[in-house]
Amino acid sequence: MKSTIPDSGVPIGPAAGNGSDRQEASLHGEILLRLRDYVVEGNIPEGARVPERKLCEMLGISRTPLREALKVLAAEGLIELLPNRGARVRQLSQRDLEELFDLMAGLESLAGRLACETITDDEIADIERLHYEMYGHYLHRDMHGYFQINQRIHESIVNAARNETLKTAYANFAGRIRRVRYSANFARKRQRWGEAMREHEAILDALRRRSGSELSDILFQHLRNKRTAAIEHLTEAPEGAPTSP
Amino acid sequence: MKSTIPDSGVPIGPAAGNGSDRQEASLHGEILLRLRDYVVEGNIPEGARVPERKLCEMLGISRTPLREALKVLAAEGLIELLPNRGARVRQLSQRDLEELFDLMAGLESLAGRLACETITDDEIADIERLHYEMYGHYLHRDMHGYFQINQRIHESIVNAARNETLKTAYANFAGRIRRVRYSANFARKRQRWGEAMREHEAILDALRRRSGSELSDILFQHLRNKRTAAIEHLTEAPEGAPTSP
């Protein structure tokens, strides 16, 4: 057996009904979007070799635009290209994950600092609403609901920074760890959960006072704690592939 | 012929003696490195259209690997690809520059915070040496020398963070504004210069005390001030590089 890609019928057909209405003018752009999603969503096992041929017939295109897309994905850090041996989904070592988490922490910390400069009362009110909604989920021990709101809060902070470049970079790095992040979310223990809630309150407090420097610290520490929990969880339950470079 | 590329004989010959010994196995990798440098160093005027054909004969290759490299450069934000109308060097608006400077400030601020966790006394001593060397340049009003050391200090801090992912991201964004940054360096007025020196002393102080949170603040503010000076300078002298050909 050569193909390492799960052959699930027609995963990404040529003109398969794309749920979202986004459409790229060029073929390689279209391919890029679809392939990126396909990889980010974890449809290809980590470290699996990805024969161009296979992808070509999956996507119903020739190799040229596909290869262009692969180069871009490699530049984004999602896959890696081995010379003369094709592409493989990038395998993130524990160290890579730590570095990525720290980087994300830094970016969100920056977002918080910048947000304090320009955020409006309305925006803060929105975040407060989200916070209380999240608190409800916390009280009901609804982890999934909690986590979705949590994501939206952090997203709101990044948006409030009013820095598209930062937002793009944040999205890029988020994509790299999305697969892991997902399982990491559920790694949150009860104890850590309560802690996180308190941290979120502190975040709101600093935001209300527009104390950028404080918010920056709190956000960084908050995400640092999250990182620790996530990494712990991953080393406890190594999902299929053990971490080895 | 309305080639917008300065036709300086053999700008990047096929096997032109590359000063550095770095060599990529694949052609597209080689091309990518050379084209990136070529663009970053400002050999192509901003917003200039870049016909593939021209680049191909400049580099002595066919269009396929070139186009792959262009896609990657576009993903990196150095150039932009207009559908069916080729590539152009990305023109950075003032807003783009502000965003990039802030992002760089955030990354360096993060680097400082992380560095405080693991930096050794020797590394600090190295930075102190650089600092005093820089102080010498300051006293002698040697702006060029000052600036080179300044770069090395900031580089040392990023290295001390021991985060390759951060370092790569930092290098990427630095590339985007390198052209501007270069002229911005010389924008430093006397007054701002003295200020910068004091800030650098505060940086060293926080570093010695391993106070990550403080260092983070100081670095961000330091780079914020730099940003202001740079943007001011650019709006004062909007068109053309200070050093005319």
Next chain:
DNA sequence: AGGACAAAAAATGAATGCAAAATGACTGAC
């Protein structure tokens, strides 16, 4: 039977070819 070597098969990297779109120039009308 197991391992080493060699040839076949397949995959990758790069070049070329072809259709569609865009650019530019020329012509003609007002």
Next chain:
DNA sequence: GTCAGTCATTTTGCATTCATTTTTTGTCCT
């Protein structure tokens, strides 16, 4: 004299083709 429309040329986007490199398969020898 200016502007609009049409056509030729150039350029881009993608498919196909060619040349290496890698991987697999098959055979032979120990």
